[in-house]
Amino acid sequence: MxxxxxxxxxxxxxxxxxxxxxxxxxxxxxxxxxxxxxxxxxxxxxxxxxxxxxxxxxxxxxxxxxxxxxxxxxxxxxxxxxxxxxxxxxxxxxxxxxxxxxxxxxxxxxxxxxxxxxxxxxxxxxxxxxxxxxxxxxxxxxxxxxxxxxxxxxxxxxxxxxxxxxxxxxxxxxxxxxxxxxxxFQKLSKDEMHHILEYKWDELGISIKREDFTDYEALTSIMKITNGNFRLIHRLFTQIERILEINHLTSITTEVVEAARNSLVIGRK
CATH class of the missing domain: 3.40.50.300 (P-loop containing nucleotide triphosphate hydrolases)
Structure with missing residues (x-):
């Protein structure tokens, strides 16, 4: 990673x-x-x-x-x-x-x-x-x-x-x-979230493939969970990285995202 x-x-x-x-x-x-x-x-x-x-x-x-x-x-x-x-x-x-x-x-x-x-x-x-x-x-x-x-x-x-x-x-x-x-100070726009999430994928050493429905589904799930909140994106990806390492996984799926989400205390955004 x-x-x-x-x-x-x-x-x-x-x-x-x-x-x-x-x-x-x-x-x-x-x-x-x-x-x-x-x-x-x-x-x-x-x-x-x-x-x-x-x-x-x-x-x-x-x-x-x-x-x-x-x-x-x-x-x-x-x-x-x-x-x-x-x-x-x-x-x-x-x-x-x-x-x-x-x-x-x-x-x-x-x-x-x-x-x-x-x-x-x-x-x-x-x-x-x-x-x-x-x-x-x-x-x-x-x-x-x-x-x-x-x-x-x-x-x-x-x-x-x-x-x-x-x-x-x-x-x-x-x-x-x-x-x-x-x-x-406004929350992130949809386009900015797409841009940042591509960076987050890269930081984990994973290439995002928009044509791959699994990647698209995970991306959409993260955007829905974080709702433009910069800090929450970082917190969520910390958990995603941990889950990938523990389970020896090489791709981010909705299951990984949900597992990461369940590890966080997320209030109202």
């Missing part, structure tokens, strides 16, 4: 990226909301290149700082932060530390290639955008701390949450007045 995961740039991701670019251009706050599992978090992490960056900034010892950095580090300017249920002071501190580590790693790399001498960067120097996920967890005093960061620095900020968060934030006029853009 091929375990390599490829990020697929759907139309919705491209719309999200355009939304982020617009927030940066005008230095606005923005709201992104959508149902669970449609791909909000995955898209935000991809836009920020966070899977790469988090490895750079989560060093445990000072001598490891910048050890993994390469030229790509200089191209990225977005922080991604998942809001935890903590005090407002800890929230601000966590974002500051993240920004400081990000810039220190950049500085170490610049020193290594001879661009500059080492000095202490501002936590938000060169940061163009902060994306805050799971914004539904936060209360007014948390939001005030985020507004304070936004007001003090020349950057954009995007809040990601569930449908209805845009109405909740409207109750905070000082914050809401700074919001310039809103983006509703």
């Amino acid at each position: 091929n375990n390599t995961q490829t990020f697929i740039e759907t139309k919705e991701y491209k719309r999200f990226a355009e939304f982020c670019d617009a927030c940066i251009k005008y230095q606005y706050m923005g709201i992104c909301y959508g149902l669970p599992g449609v791909g909000k978090t995955l898209s935000a992490r991809q836009y920020a290149q966070w899977d790469y960056l988090v490895k750079q900034i989560n060093y445990e010892k000072a001598e490891w700082m910048g050890a993994l950095a390469d030229e790509k580090i200089l191209d990225y300017h977005t922080l991604f932060y998942t809001a935890p249920p903590v005090s407002a002071t800890k929230l601000t501190s966590a974002i500051n530390v993240m920004g400081m580590r990000f810039n220190m790693v950049k500085d170490v790399y610049r020193v290594r290639i001879g661009e500059k001498e080492m000095n202490t960067s501002n936590a938000f120097e060169g940061i163009h955008l902060i994306i805050v996920d799971e914004i539904d967890r936060l209360k007014l005093h948390h939001m005030e701390q985020l507004r304070d960061i936004y007001d003090k620095h020349d950057l954009a900020m995007i809040f990601i949450g569930m449908p209805g968060i845009e109405k909740r934030l409207a109750r905070y006029p000082q914050l809401y007045s700074r919001i310039g853009f809103a983006h509703e």
Whole structure:
């Protein structure tokens, strides 16, 4: 089996990226909301290149700082932060530390290639955008701390949450007045699901044959079960891969799909 995961740039991701670019251009706050599992978090992490960056900034010892950095580090300017249920002071501190580590790693790399001498960067120097996920967890005093960061620095900020968060934030006029853009993250279209499912087949090392009724039937079954939910597609295929391996199977059938479905807890989509 091929375990390599490829990020697929759907139309919705491209719309999200355009939304982020617009927030940066005008230095606005923005709201992104959508149902669970449609791909909000995955898209935000991809836009920020966070899977790469988090490895750079989560060093445990000072001598490891910048050890993994390469030229790509200089191209990225977005922080991604998942809001935890903590005090407002800890929230601000966590974002500051993240920004400081990000810039220190950049500085170490610049020193290594001879661009500059080492000095202490501002936590938000060169940061163009902060994306805050799971914004539904936060209360007014948390939001005030985020507004304070936004007001003090020349950057954009995007809040990601569930449908209805845009109405909740409207109750905070000082914050809401700074919001310039809103983006509703939609579930996958039928054509996009076909495209993604072909990739998922390939990741399992199996070629999908549309003219084969067994493949067509399995494809249709998966589309019905997942209903355009990006996260559910990934969860379902994790179970499909497990079932194929356990039973030494080389094709995806409706029986395999149903067995995978029965291994999941699937709520309303």
